[in-house]
Amino acid sequence: MKIVLKRIVFLGVGLIFTLGLMAVPSSAEEKVIKIGTLFPLTGSCALAGQRCQASVDTAVDVINNVYADIDVPLAAQKGLLDGYRIEVVHADHQGKPDVGKSEAERLFNQEKVYAIIGSYNSAVTKPASFVAERKKKIFMCGCSSSAALTKRGYQYFFRMAPTDETESLEFVEVMKWLNEKHEKGLVTVGLIYENSEFGKHAADEGKKAVKDNGFKVVVDIPFNPGATNLNSEVQTLKAKNPDVVFGACLGGDYTLWVKTMKQMNWLPKVALNYCTGYQDPVITKQLGDDANYFMGGTGYSPEFAGLMPAVAAVEKIYMQKTDPSVPFDSDSIQEAVAMLILAQAIEKAGTLDYEKVKETLYANTWESPLSLGGKVAFSPGGQNIMAKSLITQLQNGSYKRIYPLDLADTKPVVPMTSWNRP
Known part of the structure; x- marks a missing residue:
């Protein structure tokens, strides 16, 4: 009987210990912010989409590491919120709106991303950002240009580039x-x-x-x-x-x-x-x-170097992540801006709470050395009113x-x- 009781106590303690481990996530998990990207990685716009993806990766590199010689907000510190790093999850919408919508659902529901950056094609950005709005999660749009996207009264959608x-x-x-x-x-x-x-x-x-x-x-x-x-x-x-x-x-x-x-x-x-x-x-x-x-x-070409001197150092990192003979272009650089502005808002808000980060995005004018206008500020609906080309x-x-x-x-x-x- 004593042996049986000892076994029960031992199993009970072991079960409590195991459940305890399951209930407490690792410190590494606690310090990761997952960001999804949604671009056309295959199809007729694949090259543009791949460069947009590389641009986000570049911005994440700058945010996660210390680059004291780069004149971009957050470059001189490591990560966000006292130790958080960003982890990127990439998705391919193939230039198809229905695929973009389903991939946005997957990124939020299965990959558990905090926000999505995308989607190059306005036709895909429209349904994908609807998914984010419905879930009250942030969608950062770099270069999709349809003016209708920022006339829908959405609260969680933010666009960097000028509109058509x-x-x-x-x-x-x-x-x-x-x-x-x-x-x-x-x-x-x-x-x-x-x-x-x-x-x-x-x-x-x-x-x-x-x-x-x-x-x-x-x-x-x-x-x-x-x-x-x-x-x-x-x-x-x-x-x-x-x-x-x-x-x-x-x-x-x-x-x-x-x-x-x-x-x-x-x-x-x-x-x-x-x-x-x-x-x-x-x-x-x-x-x-x-x-x-x-x-x-x-919005950008290498010939603009004199107007945008901060770009050169970031562009060197970017060209290591894609074709080294291809610099930033007007579209890809906007995706880096989208990532950097979101990161600044998270840092300034001091929290990952969606409502506070959203309010912070709207409430501030952001320094943006990778933007031709030099700054980013959002009007209701999420349009960057300082976008320039x-x-x-x-x-x-x-x-x-x-x-x-x-x-x-x-x-x-x-x-x-x-x-x-x-």
Whole structure:
């Protein structure tokens, strides 16, 4: 009997000890903040998505370690909240909205991430951020440009980059400047855009800006993302022959559009592009001379080094995590900004409580040396009201600053030089 009792006591003590170990998480677990990323790692925008992922990894590296020589908030300390480090969980949405939504659910429900950063494609950001809003968890958006995303009245959604509404207004401002100061005679506008949340909203904003400023839309052409042929679309553009084309073509679609225009030996006087393949340094390199004289909104390129001196040291880390020949671009750098702003808010709030971190994000103006505007501040709905971009033109493979005039370094080539140039 005594032996049986001893065994019961021993088993009871062992069970209590085991349950105790199960109930108390390890110190390592207590000091980890898991952040999910959601980008197109496969599909037609894979290269852009992979660079966005590497950009977040770069920001996390800066936050988790001590870089006393980097002039970026949090770089001089190790981690957050007296010892927390960030751990990143990556997901691939393949450029598909339904996949993005399900991956957002998985990241929150199974991976237990604290927040999500993404998603490059506005069409994916829309449903993925809905998941976060429903769960009252934070979604940090770097570069998805659809202005509609910050007009939904969401409380937990924050976007770093300018919107297609802002870019549309910049485009018509440039057109008026070219007419008034350079007598270019720009009157008519054509639009070509992917038939998605991003493309359709960019086109709507473009048409509104054109009409409100006395110009005329003469052709409006949507196409399916991931197209294999744009012959009929470009033929329609050529037939209508607008003075200016607004383009909303991502990744490989941009390459195909440019090559098809060359094949048909047609160019408008001016081609202005939203946050698209135009901004992608890899696509620019692949197109070579054919990329020249296109224009577009640009939040960062290496040619901006004098305007953004803090970027260089961070870019060195970034280029170790991706193709070392490819620097930050307008899109990828915004994802690093998203991570750094969230980290600053957590540190300032002194807690991981969602409500306090959300309120802290809204209540402050954040130092952001990786942003062209130098600071980040959010209006209701989550738009960064200090987001800024320049109008650039590709000349000899370099992004030359064209507008506004106080930041310009080069005169624009208008009309665009013919494909049959010597």
